[in-house]
Amino acid sequence: MGKVYLVGAGPGDYDLITLKGLKAIQEADVILYDRLINQQLLEEAKENASLIFCGKSPDNHSLTQEAINELLCRYALQGKVVTRLKGGDPFVFGRGGEEAEVLASYQIPFEIVPGITSGIAAPAYAGIPVTHRDFSSSVAFISGVSKVGKEQEDYWKHVVKSMDTLCIYMGVSKLPDICDQLIKHGLPSTTPIALIRWGTTTEQETVTxxxxxxxxxxxxxxxPSMIVVGEVVKLREKLKWYEEIRDEKEVLLTSIVG
Known part of the structure; x- marks a missing residue:
């Protein structure tokens, strides 16, 4: 019997993976990796490790979830060490819970290796703290893909009334509807909001x-973009550190090359 590590690779910045996650990559015989991981992490794999792409985009899945589950079990039952490498954290909108359930049903040993989720990291790199003593004492991590009809109305009504800061995953395509629902259920139309694309990477782009x-x-x-809603977004103008460092490095590199 082998073993499976369900590993959170972090939000994109190579340096943000945990030490335990890095060890799981280095020890693996097989790595099943997602689309949003930093590809540099695969260079840490053993020379003879099998690398299997399992990436999913909104309109294209290279493998179904059922096929991924089957591969995890097959390789583990062959006695191999398998690392399932996921963007962010495996238990935050990463289907890690579903995969762990399948492994448990076959009594396959597994470990969960948490990662830094983009709902915290992307705002941090954009200079937006998700909590702040003066602006927010609560934060919710929610999916922008919600149910329809009355269930959708109840969902957004609950969200608006219960949390100061909202970090919304997978919501870009639904942005107009999300804004409409938040206003409809009580948030002022002047409520600050930010979109952070490719957070923590050199391609990071933030719009407020x-x-x-x-x-x-x-x-x-x-x-991939993270949506952040709440008064904490106002702090970005004062706290936006990452873009300034990145731009300084680019200027310095250009001057050296030139």
């Missing part, structure tokens, strides 16, 4: 606005 104007301001912004 209000619920009333963000759809226009963020036109053209696509996945």
């Amino acid at each position: 606005g209000t619920l009333a104007d963000i759809v226009i301001k963020a036109h053209g912004i696509k996945n």
Whole structure:
């Protein structure tokens, strides 16, 4: 019997993986990896390790979830060490719970290796703290893909009333509807909102606005993007550190090359 590690690779910055996650990559005989992981992490794998791409985009799945589950079990039952490498954290919108259930049903040993989720990391790199003593004492991590009809109305009503800061995953394509629902259920149209694309990477792009104007301001912004709603977004202008460091490095590199 082998073993499976369900590993959170972090939000994109190579340096943000945990030491335990890195060890799981280095020890693996087989690595099943997702689309949003930093590809540099695969260079840490053993020379003879099998690398299997399991990436999913909104309109294209290289492997179904059922096929991924089957591969995890097959290789573990062959006595191999298997690392399932996921973007962010495996238990935060990563289907890690589903995969762990399958492994448990076959009595296959597994470990969960938490990772830094983009709902915390992307705002942090954009200079937006998800909690702050003066602005927010609560935060919710929610999916932008919600149910329809009355269930959708109840969902957004609950969200608006219960949390100061919202970090919304997989919501870019639903941005107009999300803004409409938040306003409809009680948030002022002037509530600050930010979209952070490719958070923590060199391609990071951040757009801020209000619920009333963000759809226009963020036109053209696509996945992968994190949406942050709440008064904490106002702190970005004061705390935006990452872009400044990144831009300084780019200027320095250009001057050296030139």
